[in-house]
Amino acid sequence: MKQLGIIFLILAGIAIQQTAIADAYQDYKQSATQTTAFAYLHQVATHPRCANCHGKIANGKHRPTVGDNARPHPMNITSANNLRLMVADHKFVQVPNSSQPVNCRSCHQNSNGVSPGMPPGAANELMPGFVWHMPPQTMVIKAGMTPQELCDSWLDPAKNSFLVHRGGKDDLKTFEKEFVHHVRDDPLIRWAWQPGKGRTPAPGKHADFVKAMQLWIDKGANCPDDL
Numbered sequence: 298m299k300q301l302g303i304i305f306l307i308l309a310g311i312a313i314q315q316t317a318i319a320d321a322y323q324d325y326k327q328s329a330t331q332t333t334a335f336a337y338l339h340q341v342a343t344h345p346r347c348a349n350c351h352g353k354i355a356n357g358k359h360r361p362t363v364g365d366n367a368r369p370h371p372m373n374i375t376s377a378n379n380l381r382l383m384v385a386d387h388k389f390v391q392v393p394n395s396s397q398p399v400n401c402r403s404c405h406q407n408s409n410g411v412s413p414g415m416p417p418g419a420a421n422e423l424m425p426g427f428v429w430h431m432p433p434q435t436m437v438i439k440a441g442m443t444p445q446e447l448c449d450s451w452l453d454p455a456k457n458s459f460l461v462h463r464g465g466k467d468d469l470k471t472f473e474k475e476f477v478h479h480v481r482d483d484p485l486i487r488w489a490w491q492p493g494k495g496r497t498p499a500p501g502k503h504a505d506f507v508k509a510m511q512l513w514i515d516k517g518a519n520c521p522d523d524l
Contacts, residue, residue: 318512322501325509331516332524341506346489346499348438352376359434365497366389367440372399380430382460385514389426405429409488413495419488427484434458448520451476466518473514481507 302496316410321340325333345365352361355369359376362368380400381392407420407428420428435456450456452466463479464471480486491501499506513519 304466306512312369319416326501326505328510329512329523331519334410334512334516335444335448335521335524337501337509339447340505341489341499341501342447343438343442344489344499346460346492346496347486348440351436351438352434353437353439355433359431361431370410374399378429380428382427382430384460387425389424389428401431406504409491409493411494413493415493415497417485417493421482421484421487423482423486429485433460444521452518452520469514469518472518473511477511477514479505480510497524 300408300516315429321333321336327333345362349362349364349367349384352359353367358419361370361374361499362405363370378397379395380398380402381395382389384390404429406415406418407415409415409417409419418429431455436458452472454465454468455466456464456474457463457475461475462471466472487503490503492498
């Protein structure tokens with residue numbers, strides 16, 4: 298009986314932890330504080346719709362994943378197939394000589410495929426020329442990434458982009474400008490709530506995600522250990 302009681306307590310603890318994670322969005326909606334806002338940001342960032350594109354390191358290579366269980370991307374895709382972008386005349390354009398025989402744009406077009414399982418796609422006029430591509434390896438959302446680890450990564454200018462200087466804890470003015478713009482207008486971020494047939498959308502609503510990001514930054518962009 299004692300062993301059964303221990304097992305029950307362990308299972309109950311796991312259930313409570315899972316419920317807490319699952320309710321992060323609802324907690325934020327019920328009480329929008331810096332703490333609940335970042336918990337919701339973490340919930341979205343670690344969701345498969347985001348984590349898959351950010352990829353993982355497998356056998357020494359940066360690889361995207363697919364599905365809700367992070368399966369290897371078909372066609373042996375790695376960051377070596379990535380399409381690199383830069384800004385020219387206020388538009389995103391492909392970096393010269395960055396084309397590969399197979400890259401993201403070979404399959405990922407401007408909109409989702411019409412049937413379940415077809416390659417997703419995203420583009421909009423808010424960020425002209427910004428098309429499907431992988432983030433840098435420094436932005437991997439690893440399995441089990443804690444809120445503190447995510448926060449530290451976001452606030453590290455050496456990790457949070459390879460397209461622009463996005464600032465960080467020591468430059469919150471730039472961080473706010475770039476990160477709010479990123480989560481509000483980036484077609485790949487917005488796609489997470491409209492992922493097409495057969496895919497579970499990111500938790501909550503995109504507009505609430507943007508508001509949570511703004512609230513967290515307005516309160517000083519503090520990491521969980523500092524809250």
